[in-house]
Amino acid sequence: MPTSIVDVAKLAKVSISTVSRVINRSELVNQQTRARVESAITQLGYQPNAFARGLMLRRSDIVGLVLPDLHGEFYSEIIRGANIQARHLGYNLVVSSARDGDDSHSLLRAIQQRALLDGVAVMVSELTDRIAEVLAGFRLPYVVLDGEIDGTPHDSVVIDQRHGAVALMRHLVGPAGAKRIIFVGGLATNVDTIARLDAYRQVLAESGLPQAASDVYHLDYQYETAYRLAREHVRAWASAGCCVFAANDEMAAGIVAAASEAGLNVPRDLAVAGFDDTRVARMTRPPLTTVRVPMAKMGAQAMELLCHRIADPQRPRTQISLQPELVVRESCGTALRRAAGQPAHA
Amino acid sequence: MPTSIVDVAKLAKVSISTVSRVINRSELVNQQTRARVESAITQLGYQPNAFARGLMLRRSDIVGLVLPDLHGEFYSEIIRGANIQARHLGYNLVVSSARDGDDSHSLLRAIQQRALLDGVAVMVSELTDRIAEVLAGFRLPYVVLDGEIDGTPHDSVVIDQRHGAVALMRHLVGPAGAKRIIFVGGLATNVDTIARLDAYRQVLAESGLPQAASDVYHLDYQYETAYRLAREHVRAWASAGCCVFAANDEMAAGIVAAASEAGLNVPRDLAVAGFDDTRVARMTRPPLTTVRVPMAKMGAQAMELLCHRIADPQRPRTQISLQPELVVRESCGTALRRAAGQPAHA
DNA sequence: CAGTTCTTTGACATCGCTTTCAGTCCAGCA
DNA sequence: TGCTGGACTGAAAGCGATGTCAAAGAACTG
Structure with missing residues (x-):
C-alpha cells in the first residue's frame, strides 16, 4: 500500500536505479532528471522502506543502549550524553532497560536476535554468568559500560x-x-x-x-x-x-x-x-x-567507542577510564577539624 | 558472511521453505525433518535476518516510546509501565528522547523515516505546531501521552x-x-x-x-x-x-x-x-x-492502546483518562486548623 | 485397483531496495 | 567519417526471508 521506489520511478519516468541514485545523493545524475525525481518523491510523500534498505546495506544507523534499570538521574545523564554523541556520529539511539531483576541477559538475547541495531552499549549492574555468556557469543558490535568483566576483554568505558x-x-x-x-x-x-x-x-x-x-x-x-x-x-x-x-x-x-x-x-x-x-x-x-561521576561523558565515550568498533570490527579492544572528581560541600564540614571541636561552618 | 537460511537448508538437506517452516513453528513438518533442521540451526548458530523478515512481514515487533526528556522519576515510571506491558503483548520496547529543547518533532520525523517500528507512543511537554504537524502526517500507528492536542483527534491516554x-x-x-x-x-x-x-x-x-x-x-x-x-x-x-x-x-x-x-x-x-x-x-x-499520578499505568495503557491501533488501523480513536489521587502527608498539616492556631502535628 | 485425500516437501515469486554492468547518446578528435 | 571517451541511464542480479502452489508419495475409500 505505501508507495515504493517503483511508484516514484513511474511518475518520474525513470528507472528505479535513478531514483535510488537520487536518494543516495550520487553525483552521476543529470540536474533535470534529479529535479524530476525529487518532485515525484515529494509529490508521493515517498519514504524508502527501512527494511529493504537495511537488507542491502546491512545496517540501520541505529545503535542501542541497554541499562539495568532507568530509575535515577544517574541513568538519564548517561542517556543524555550518549544521545547527543550518537546523533553527532550519524546514529539514532534507542534505549532499552532490563525489567525488574536481572533479565538483562534475555533482553540482550532478544536484541541480538532482532539484530536491527548496528551495535549496542550495555551496562550491567550485577555481573551474572548468564550475561557474560551472552556477551561472549555476541554477534553485534558492543561496548560495556562501567563494568569490568573479567574473562573475555571487552571494549569498555569504566569509571575509575x-x-x-x-x-x-x-x-x-x-x-x-x-x-x-x-x-x-x-x-x-x-x-x-x-x-x-x-x-x-x-x-x-x-x-x-x-x-x-x-x-x-x-x-x-x-x-x-x-x-x-x-x-x-x-x-x-x-x-x-x-x-x-x-x-x-x-x-x-x-x-x-x-x-x-x-x-x-x-x-x-x-x-x-x-x-x-x-x-x-x-x-x-x-x-x-560527594564524588561526581562523569555520567554524560561516559555515555558519550561509549558511543564513540561503539562507532569505532562498528566501523572496524577487527580493531583491538579498547578500555577507556574516566576520572571522577571529589565535590566538597557541607555534609562533612568544610576544612573541619573535629579534634579541635570547631563548629562545622560559621 | 553470517549464516543465512540457505546454509541451514543445505546442511539439513532440505529446501529453504522447510527451514522457514521450522522457524515459524508451522505444524506441517515431519518430526524427523524438523529435528534435522533444528540441529542444523543450532550447529550453525543461525539467526534469521531481521531485515529480510521485516521486509516480508512488514513488522518488527518493536514499538517505541518517545519522551520529551528523561530526567526524573516521572519518566522512568512511565517507561517501566510501558516496558512491562509491551513485553506482555509480545513487543519489544525502545525508548528515545528528544534532546535538549523541543526537537521532538525532528526525532519523530527520524523515526517515521526509519520506520523500523511498528508503532510509537509519544509524549510531548510543549505542544508546538511543528509537532502537531508531524503527527498530522504520521504514517506509523501512534498514541499520544498526557497531552490533549486539539485539532486532529488522537488515540491518547491522559491524566485528569x-x-x-x-x-x-x-x-x-x-x-x-x-x-x-x-x-x-x-x-x-x-x-x-x-x-x-x-x-x-x-x-x-x-x-x-x-x-x-x-x-x-x-x-x-x-x-x-x-x-x-x-x-x-x-x-x-x-x-x-x-x-x-x-x-x-x-x-x-x-x-x-x-x-x-x-x-x-x-x-x-x-x-x-x-x-x-x-x-x-x-x-x-x-x-x-501531593497528588499521585499513575505514571506506570499511563505507560501500560499507552502500550495497550497502541497495540490495538496496530492491530486495527481503522478502529475509532480512543481517549483514556486516568485519575490521579490526593496523597495527604505532613507538609500541609494533617487535619490542620490554622484558624485555631493548633500545631501542625503532635 | 482406481480414485481421492492427506501429509510433506521443494520451486519459485515476492517484498523494496542497492549495485554492478552494459548500453545509449553525444562531443571531441584524428 | 569513424573512433574514443565521458556523462547518464536502465536492466537485472542479488540481499534473506515468507508464502503460494504444485508435486510426490502415503494412506484411505469405495
Missing part, C-alpha cells in the same frame, strides 16, 4: 571508582578528621559497591583506622532503607565520632534525614558523604560532599 | 490533571485552611502547568479566595529555581497566611528547604503542596502532601 572513592575517603580521614568510618553500600555483588568498598578498606588500612566487619552495611541504594537503618544507629555513630560513607547520594540523604530528626547536627555531630553527585546531593540540607 | 489539582486545592482551602494560595508552576506553555493552573483558579473562584496575578509564578520545574524564588518570598508568604501549591514535587521540596532555612516551620508557618508523588515527596522533611 577506586580513584574517586579513595579521594573521598582521604577527605574523610584528613580534613574531616574521622576516627571511624561506616560504609553503607549496595548489594555485595554490585560492581560499584565492590569498587567503593575496596577503596574504603584500602584507605582505612593505610591510615591505621579500625576496620570492623560490623561497620559495613549492604543495603539497596534506596533512601528509605538507609533512613531506617540510620534511625537505629545514628546516635551511636555520632557519639563514637564516626563518619558515614554512603555508596550513593540517595542513601546519604536518608542518613542525613535520620540524623537531623534525631536532633543531630550534620556535619558537626555526624559527617555524611555520598557518591555520584546527583541532584539529591544539592537538595539535601546540608548539601552533600 | 484538573481532577487531581482540584482535589489538592480543595484540601488546601478546606482542611489546611489556606487564606491565600501561591501557585508555582512550569512554563506557561507547558500542558501540565496549564491544567493545574486552571484548577487553581477554579477552586480559588469557587471558594471566594483572592486571585492575584502576582501570586502565580512560572518557573522551570527545578528544585534550585524554586528554592531561590522561595528564599525571597517565604517570610512574606508565611506572615500572609499563604499556602504554596507547587506544580511538582521538586519545586515543592525547594520551597520547603527555603522555608526551613528561614526558620519557618512547615506546615505550621507555611503549608506547601507538591504534585506527582515522586520519590522526593517522601524524601522531603516533612514529607509532601
Whole structure:
C-alpha cells in the first residue's frame, strides 16, 4: 500500500536505479532528471522502506543502549550524553532497560536476535554468568559500560571508582578528621559497591583506622532503607565520632534525614558523604560532599567507542577510564577539624 | 558472511521453505525433518535476518516510546509501565528522547523515516505546531501521552490533571485552611502547568479566595529555581497566611528547604503542596502532601492502546483518562486548623 | 485397483531496495 | 567519417526471508 521506489520511478519516468541514485545523493545524475525525481518523491510523500534498505546495506544507523534499570538521574545523564554523541556520529539511539531483576541477559538475547541495531552499549549492574555468556557469543558490535568483566576483554568505558572513592575517603580521614568510618553500600555483588568498598578498606588500612566487619552495611541504594537503618544507629555513630560513607547520594540523604530528626547536627555531630553527585546531593540540607561521576561523558565515550568498533570490527579492544572528581560541600564540614571541636561552618 | 537460511537448508538437506517452516513453528513438518533442521540451526548458530523478515512481514515487533526528556522519576515510571506491558503483548520496547529543547518533532520525523517500528507512543511537554504537524502526517500507528492536542483527534491516554489539582486545592482551602494560595508552576506553555493552573483558579473562584496575578509564578520545574524564588518570598508568604501549591514535587521540596532555612516551620508557618508523588515527596522533611499520578499505568495503557491501533488501523480513536489521587502527608498539616492556631502535628 | 485425500516437501515469486554492468547518446578528435 | 571517451541511464542480479502452489508419495475409500 505505501508507495515504493517503483511508484516514484513511474511518475518520474525513470528507472528505479535513478531514483535510488537520487536518494543516495550520487553525483552521476543529470540536474533535470534529479529535479524530476525529487518532485515525484515529494509529490508521493515517498519514504524508502527501512527494511529493504537495511537488507542491502546491512545496517540501520541505529545503535542501542541497554541499562539495568532507568530509575535515577544517574541513568538519564548517561542517556543524555550518549544521545547527543550518537546523533553527532550519524546514529539514532534507542534505549532499552532490563525489567525488574536481572533479565538483562534475555533482553540482550532478544536484541541480538532482532539484530536491527548496528551495535549496542550495555551496562550491567550485577555481573551474572548468564550475561557474560551472552556477551561472549555476541554477534553485534558492543561496548560495556562501567563494568569490568573479567574473562573475555571487552571494549569498555569504566569509571575509575577506586580513584574517586579513595579521594573521598582521604577527605574523610584528613580534613574531616574521622576516627571511624561506616560504609553503607549496595548489594555485595554490585560492581560499584565492590569498587567503593575496596577503596574504603584500602584507605582505612593505610591510615591505621579500625576496620570492623560490623561497620559495613549492604543495603539497596534506596533512601528509605538507609533512613531506617540510620534511625537505629545514628546516635551511636555520632557519639563514637564516626563518619558515614554512603555508596550513593540517595542513601546519604536518608542518613542525613535520620540524623537531623534525631536532633543531630550534620556535619558537626555526624559527617555524611555520598557518591555520584546527583541532584539529591544539592537538595539535601546540608548539601552533600560527594564524588561526581562523569555520567554524560561516559555515555558519550561509549558511543564513540561503539562507532569505532562498528566501523572496524577487527580493531583491538579498547578500555577507556574516566576520572571522577571529589565535590566538597557541607555534609562533612568544610576544612573541619573535629579534634579541635570547631563548629562545622560559621 | 553470517549464516543465512540457505546454509541451514543445505546442511539439513532440505529446501529453504522447510527451514522457514521450522522457524515459524508451522505444524506441517515431519518430526524427523524438523529435528534435522533444528540441529542444523543450532550447529550453525543461525539467526534469521531481521531485515529480510521485516521486509516480508512488514513488522518488527518493536514499538517505541518517545519522551520529551528523561530526567526524573516521572519518566522512568512511565517507561517501566510501558516496558512491562509491551513485553506482555509480545513487543519489544525502545525508548528515545528528544534532546535538549523541543526537537521532538525532528526525532519523530527520524523515526517515521526509519520506520523500523511498528508503532510509537509519544509524549510531548510543549505542544508546538511543528509537532502537531508531524503527527498530522504520521504514517506509523501512534498514541499520544498526557497531552490533549486539539485539532486532529488522537488515540491518547491522559491524566485528569484538573481532577487531581482540584482535589489538592480543595484540601488546601478546606482542611489546611489556606487564606491565600501561591501557585508555582512550569512554563506557561507547558500542558501540565496549564491544567493545574486552571484548577487553581477554579477552586480559588469557587471558594471566594483572592486571585492575584502576582501570586502565580512560572518557573522551570527545578528544585534550585524554586528554592531561590522561595528564599525571597517565604517570610512574606508565611506572615500572609499563604499556602504554596507547587506544580511538582521538586519545586515543592525547594520551597520547603527555603522555608526551613528561614526558620519557618512547615506546615505550621507555611503549608506547601507538591504534585506527582515522586520519590522526593517522601524524601522531603516533612514529607509532601501531593497528588499521585499513575505514571506506570499511563505507560501500560499507552502500550495497550497502541497495540490495538496496530492491530486495527481503522478502529475509532480512543481517549483514556486516568485519575490521579490526593496523597495527604505532613507538609500541609494533617487535619490542620490554622484558624485555631493548633500545631501542625503532635 | 482406481480414485481421492492427506501429509510433506521443494520451486519459485515476492517484498523494496542497492549495485554492478552494459548500453545509449553525444562531443571531441584524428 | 569513424573512433574514443565521458556523462547518464536502465536492466537485472542479488540481499534473506515468507508464502503460494504444485508435486510426490502415503494412506484411505469405495
